[in-house]
Amino acid sequence: MGLITGGIILYKSAAPRKKGLPIVIQIVKDGVPRRSGLKSFSWPSHWDFELEQPNKNHPEFRTLLAKIASRKNQLVDELEYLNSSNCSLEQAIEYIRSNEIKKETKELEIFLLEQKLKELKKGQFHGFLAYYDKIIEQYQKKDKSTRLFVQLREDLDRYLAGEDINIHDIDKDWVEAYKNYKLAGGKFSAGGLSAFLRNMQTVFLAAREDPKIGLNPRFNPFKGNIPRSSFDSELELEITSEDIVKILNYQKPKFCNEENFRKLCRTRDLWMLQIYLGGHDFTEIACLTWKNIQGDRIKFKRHKMRNRENGGPVVNNLLLPEAKLIIKTYGTINHDRVFSFIPDPQENTRGYNNYLGNVNRSLESIRISCDIKAKIRTKKNGPRYIFGTEAGALGFSDSWIEKVQGHKSKRVTRIYRKSKLIKQTNKVIKKVVKSLTTPPPSKKEMKNK
DSSP states (O other), X not given: OOOOEEEEEEOTTSOOBTTBEEEEEEEEEXXXXXXXXXXXXXOGGGEETTTTEEOTTSTTHHHHHHHHHHHHXXXXXXXXXXXXXXXXXXXXXXXXXXXXXXXXXXXXXXXXXXXXXXXXXXXXXXXXXXXXXXXXXXXXXXXXXXXXXXXXXXXXXXXXXXXXXXGGGOOHHHHHHHHHHHHHTTOOOHHHHHHHXXXXXXXXXXXXXXXXXXXXTTOOTTTTTSOOOGGGTOOOOOOOHHXXXXXXXXXXXXXXXXXXXXXXXXXXXXXXXXXXXXXXXXXXXXXXXXXXXXXXEEEXXXXXXXXXXXXXXEEEEEOOHHHHHHHHHHOOTTSSBTTTTSOOTTTOHHHHHHHHHHHHHHHHHHHHHTTOOSOOOSSTTSHHHHHHHHHHHTTOOHHHHHHHTTOOOHHHHHHSOHHHHHHHHHHHHHHHHHHHHSOOOOHHHHHHO
């Protein structure tokens, strides 16, 4: 077995953050690396790769240099003792990641003994990623969605640098470290991280029920560690018809070139298409095929319902002239999907999620340019919510709104014939779209009334 070596480096393979690339402690044993972030960042132009320290161009040069020098000295002592104790790589990185740096030899010795005691109790190795594979296989057999499981399994594989982790090693400190790692990347909101941790909790609790693994039946390291979304506590402003009129009349910003403006207009139009089709998710826009378009109507099954019986109810809505124009303008006629420039949500999940992130950033840019206070989104409080809320305000019953938006409404189907259904759903779409895109009356017009 080789010695554990280590140092402080600029992690060039990481995704850039707002302040640059992360500065990390990297330890290596038998060619296998492990890293722990220092919560400090630098751009490559501000870093001396020969000395592995910031250069004078770094805006926090003196402070960061002192911090790194102090941590390097401490790391030398830690590595010397860790090697003398013959600890494993996992024990070493767990110690280094600890928030409380144990300077006293006795404290370090107690820590290592505790780690060895934990390993003796664990017995056989039970990999967390391996259990993910087992859950994914079970879900596939039941024809359930595995998208989030697969996505998180890939993320954990990157986090663990390709090595599995024993389920017995997952405790509250490990969950907290993973949570901080994701939040430090700047790409996760509380809501997104909450979904990831709940998914991990599902797999952990399933493993806890497996008698072969031998986990404490009352232990749950995720309890109290899953953040609540800001949506749970904050009341957000809603998009109004006045806001939508502003969006439709969006003008080219002063410092925006023609190419970027064209892309922003395309994003706006695809967002409006969600409304024109009856308030549907952006995923439905991405999945639309030319076969779904039949004259003045558009027929499809919601992507979200794909694992339901028969793929869920068929959406059969009126195709308004505004919707036809958007499809004609941006549709890719030589491909099966209408908007093939959007990555396929089923075949390229990561590419689609990245594209969707760019769409939401573009919508934020449009919001700022149009001086709109409410957030413009593709999902939360987005077109589906906007359409449904406006339809309700216009007096349409929930049954008809559900029919337009692709929910199963047995009562409506039973009472009305097909001709009546089409006539009524047409009415819902026409009235809602007209109400949302008509400018509100001016103060002068209100007075005249």
